[in-house]
Each structure stands twice: as structure tokens, then as C-alpha cells.
Amino acid sequence: MNRKRLLLCSILLITVVACSSTPSSRQERSDSIPEGARRIMEAYPQHVVGYENNHIIFWDGSRMIYNDGIKRTTEQMHQQQDVEEIFIYEYDITKFPPEYGYDPGRYRCAAFFEKIYGDTREKIISNLVVVNWCPKLGGRPILFTSVAGAAEALQRVSDELDQHPEFKEWVTDAQTFNWRPILGTTRLSPHCYGIAIDMAISKSHYWKWSYPHATESTQIEYMNTYNMEIVEIFERHGFIWGGRWYHFDTMHFEYRPEMNPIKSKEQEGVEQQGISVGNVDPAIAEELYLNLFDVKQRDSIRKEFKAKFKKSIAETNE
Ligand SMILES: [Zn+2]
Numbered sequence: 019m020n021r022k023r024l025l026l027c028s029i030l031l032i033t034v035v036a037c038s039s040t041p042s043s044r045q046e047r048s049d050s051i052p053e054g055a056r057r058i059m060e061a062y063p064q065h066v067v068g069y070e071n072n073h074i075i076f077w078d079g080s081r082m083i084y085n086d087g088i089k090r091t092t093e094q095m096h097q098q099q100d101v102e103e104i105f106i107y108e109y110d111i112t113k114f115p116p117e118y119g120y121d122p123g124r125y126r127c128a129a130f131f132e133k134i135y136g137d138t139r140e141k142i143i144s145n146l147v148v149v150n151w152c153p154k155l156g157g158r159p160i161l162f163t164s165v166a167g168a169a170e171a172l173q174r175v176s177d178e179l180d181q182h183p184e185f186k187e188w189v190t191d192a193q194t195f196n197w198r199p200i201l202g203t204t205r206l207s208p209h210c211y212g213i214a215i216d217m218a219i220s221k222s223h224y225w226k227w228s229y230p231h232a233t234e235s236t237q238i239e240y241m242n243t244y245n246m247e248i249v250e251i252f253e254r255h256g257f258i259w260g261g262r263w264y265h266f267d268t269m270h271f272e273y274r275p276e277m278n279p280i281k282s283k284e285q286e287g288v289e290q291q292g293i294s295v296g297n298v299d300p301a302i303a304e305e306l307y308l309n310l311f312d313v314k315q316r317d318s319i320r321k322e323f324k325a326k327f328k329k330s331i332a333e334t335n336e
Pocket of ligand 1: 209215
């Protein structure tokens with residue numbers, strides 16, 4: 019009798035557990051997923067595969083809290099923030115010039131971006147590929163991350179810019195991957211992830227160069243003389259522009275498809291064919307890549323690079 023009762027209890031318990039776990043599948047109903055989490059899933063579909071109980075779920079099954087409930091000042095958000103705070107300002111191109119404090123996309127959840135792009139220099143470097151940057155305008159090949167479609171997006175930007183001889187003086191000093199903290203901070207710059215490009219630096223304005231003594235909360239005057247046609251081309255391909263920030267950085271473009279969703283084929287017109295990431299002179303590409311390493315490491319890297327370079331060509335020819 020006792021054994022029977024125990025068995026019955028066990029069955030009931032199993033049923034209760036099974037029932038309670040049924041509604042919370044890997045992904046909640048789409049109408050209960052917060053807007054920001056939904057955008058993250060759409061922008062990084064190969065990396066973020068679900069959302070459940072205030073956590074985003076990555077491809078490897080690991081989870082990251084979406085909204086930790088902590089209210090931070092802007093100064094604090096620069097040090098640490100959760101995923102939800104990425105969206106604290108909507109990237110709205112009509113809010114221009116930017117009002118006091120309006121910095122859409124400038125707050126980056128470091129833990130999230132490290133998960134997507136890599137949390138060490140080595141991991142990030144292993145994802146860099148060569149973009150054939152504006153060859154008709156005299157540009158040089160540059161390195162960008164292949165993760166999340168970033169390099170493909172930058173190659174599309176380049177292909178469009180390259181049709182405009184009048185942009186020549188804007189594209190020739192492009193700088194992308196650079197392992198450095200943001201000026202005056204210990205935080206990694208988005209240039210460390212290989213998702214940012216600085217361009218036409220001599221024609222640009224950066225708030226910290228214009229106001230070397232200003233803090234995040236100082237009132238400053240907005241400055242910009244950048245070519246807005248170029249800005250428009252970047253923005254069409256999933257990039258955000260640092261010139262839309264109150265803390266202006268007008269040379270700076272950053273691949274952020276969650277802030278500025280890439281327009282669909284229908285909206286964009288005819289999709290370009292044959293994106294040629296890696297389609298550059300192998301010797302130039304190799305040189306570019308080897309420069310990331312110190313002399314001692316270069317022999318072993320050279321072999322790895324040859325395999326990688328072939329692979330990146332093969333991938334883009336599909
Ligand atoms: Zn930059």
C-alpha cells in the first residue's frame with residue numbers, strides 16, 4: 019500500500035513538473051518578448067537563439083540576463099550595463115542635431131558584445147577578414163570581423179561608395195580594427211571587436227578633441243561638417259554613425275544591426291550579388307593580417323592565414 023502510494027505520488031509529482039515546464043519552452047511567445055530582445059534576436063540570429071525568463075539564450079545554450087533591474091546613471095552605464103540598456107536611446111535619424119545627452123548606440127553592453135565577437139584579442143583576430151575597401155577610389159584593403167555579417171555589410175558600403183569619384187578624399191584614410199581602450203577610459207573600444215571604422219579623420223569632429231576638459235555631463239556645442247551622403251550609405255547597411263551622438267564622433271561608423279536594422283531586399287531594391295569579402299591581392303591581405311602579430315609569431319600565423327584566406331574566398335563565392 020505504502021509503495022503504491024509512493025508510486026502515485028511520484029507520478030503526480032512528475033506530472034506537475036512536466037506541466038509547469040511546458041509553457042516555458044526555449045522561447046517565450048513572441049508578444050511577451052521585450053522589443054530590445056526581439057531586435058537582438060533578429061540582428062544576430064546565428065548567435066542569439068531565444069529568450070526566456072528575462073534572459074537571452076545564445077547558440078551554445080548559455081544565458082545572459084536581459085534586464086537586471088538596476089537603475090544606472092549615464093556615467094555608471096559607461097562602466098557597466100545590461101542588454102536592455104543598449105536600447106536606452108532609439109537610433110532616430112530625425113533627432114538631429116542631437117539634444118543634450120542623446121547618444122543612441124553609444125552605450126554598449128560589453129558582456130554581450132564579447133559573447134558575439136570574442137572576449138580576447140586572439141578570438142577576435144581569428145574572425146577578422148579582409149574587405150576590399152574602395153579600390154577605385156584609391157582605398158586599401160582593411161580588416162573587419164566576419165561575425166554577424168559585419169564584413170559583408172562593410173563590403174556593400176564600399177561597393178556603393180566606390181561608385182562616387184567625389185568621395186575619394188573621404189575614404190582613403192579608413193581605420194578599422196585597433197586593440198585599444200576608448201580615450202580616457204579603461205573600456206574596450208568597438209574598434210577592438212572589428213565592427214567599427216573611422217574615416218576622413220581630418221574632416222571630422224570628436225567631442226573629446228574639441229573639449230578636452232569636458233566630462234560626460236558637461237554641456238558642449240555640437241560640431242559636424244561630415245558628408246551626409248556617405249552617412250546615408252552606411253546607415254542603409256546596418257551601421258550607426260557617431261555624428262548622431264551628443265558626444266559627437268563624426269569619423270566613426272559602427273556595425274550595429276540591432277540599433278539600425280538592415281533594410282529588407284524589397285526596401286533596398288536589387289540585392290547586390292557576389293559580395294567580394296577577401297577578394298583582394300593575397301599578398302596585401304597577408305601583410306595586413308601579419309601586422310597584427312609580433313615578429314616571433316608570424317611564421318606559424320602565416321600558415322594559418324593561408325588556410326583562412328582560401329576559406330574566406332570559398333565562402334564568399336557561394
Ligand atoms: Zn571610431
